[in-house]
Amino acid sequence: MAKTEFRALTVDEAVARLTPPAPTLICFHTRPDGDAVGSAFALSLWLAAMGSRCYCVCADEVPQYLSFLSADLQESVLAESIPTGFENARIVTVDTASPAQMGSLFEHFGDRVSLMIDHHGTGTPYADHLVVPQAAACGEVIFDLIAASGVDVPPRTASLLYAAISSDTGCFRYSNVTESTHLHAAALVKQGIDTAEINRRLFETRSYQGLKAEKAGFERLRFFEEGKIAIITFPYALQQELDVREEHLGTLIDVARCVAGVEVAVAIRGTIKGDFRVSLRSNVDFDVAAVASSFGGGGHVRAAGATVSADSIEEAQEKVLVALRLARS
């Protein structure tokens, strides 16, 4: 599905393509995050100010915790709710690195995307024209487009772009943050936006189910190798008993990882299929991706995952422990 003929545009060239008013559909990736939603609606407000009728569209609805970004601008982002008048619209994607990330939108629009705006440096080109610099967030790229057009970034748009950048950097915590990220944030903060409130909504609101899962996980936290390895096992039966789903178990690994003295954290959860999903995190110079790959998994040096077959969660834990001890020795 990748294109072999495409043209990478400079920021100025992209502005020139976007400036002429035309009905525009702005697509963003499935299971949208703050960068996708913030970038899409910021682009939409900017193009609308220049006379284009815009509509933001995604294969999935904006999740509840991000609705503060877009609810007053659009009720829904599903393809079914696209108003009339967008039949021959210009199609632009944001924060969508590959056709697969368009999900079900790809069959509607995948073959006629005129501009792909992303920030991953690489990706799978699927549009005629691309703007894909290396940046921490797509919000940085949208900011650069607006700035290059010579207009100011109004506060509402600044809030969206700040949310985009903060979201993709874990509020400036991750290693993808560069000098440029902070310079963009400075320019956005200058517009007088309530960054503390945006960050509270992005990062400090948790589901009760998620907290319940963390608490149960904490009770099952075990330490090995003088406290340097921390493992949480979470059997499938416990998920049923607590009525928690996979989406509530994403922070389980953090419970193990954040304990003082822990070098390698592991979360093992049972699945409905009977195998075990293992997440690995390293707080030190130890490659957990190598351990994950010994089980057919993969990832990065400090964050990796694999699926392990075993007759019980205890056996899965033992297999992981053996692999960790071998790799550490």
Added chain:
Amino acid sequence: MAKTEFRALTVDEAVARLTPPAPTLICFHTRPDGDAVGSAFALSLWLAAMGSRCYCVCADEVPQYLSFLSADLQESVLAESIPTGFENARIVTVDTASPAQMGSLFEHFGDRVSLMIDHHGTGTPYADHLVVPQAAACGEVIFDLIAASGVDVPPRTASLLYAAISSDTGCFRYSNVTESTHLHAAALVKQGIDTAEINRRLFETRSYQGLKAEKAGFERLRFFEEGKIAIITFPYALQQELDVREEHLGTLIDVARCVAGVEVAVAIRGTIKGDFRVSLRSNVDFDVAAVASSFGGGGHVRAAGATVSADSIEEAQEKVLVALRLARS
């Protein structure tokens, strides 16, 4: 103890006072945080590079979680360990807004502080000369001094100043963050420091006791007013049973505050004296300081506290609930 005769210096004047080499003691506040430790040691490295022998000193030792900032520079920061040669040293304080914050150092040095470097805009002047602009962190002020002296900020110093700024802003989450904060961060990130690792050490390492207290608090979390008020009670007997101390209970309020839908969060803990310490947080436009002040306490609109007398923690909770309902009606 406050001075009535003092002089506020510009950054350039402060640089001129600090440049001449002289033995220098750099004092920072009791119960030191990342801004205090980072600012003190960054100042120390800069003055040392200009030929001054420096020693950083505090009434309390640097806490374990911050030792990565200073352990390679000084083994201890207690007054007892000051080497010889500092008997008539120039005394500079950083991040210390009042004489009380010097703790036991005040009796040693309080009457001969030559320069107070702080960032709170106001404060209680106790030195002959002050540099106290309004900034999110003292680290911003130290950066400005170094920059004004015309030298580069080396990576080791940049790490200290980044830690100082990130620490006092909750990694850029709090409302004290300004355009200037991000511009300072940009300049520091440019030096090629490992900000992700600094943030992990500052924010993602927790004590096992603290996690234990949070989980016990979660079990005691109760909701009122359709889930808009969340209250955690933590009896003194439970603290003894779990062997947790006051320092482990600081994040209890966050457990209540972060649940989706909660507008006002309350944590009530029993004390050894038999009264009850109440912490209040507001996620919405509701003034918890007013509620706290009805119990003789105080604070800010969104974060406040008070001590409540009652015969039991249940009665204390009822008193707080009545006050909250009254204020909300």
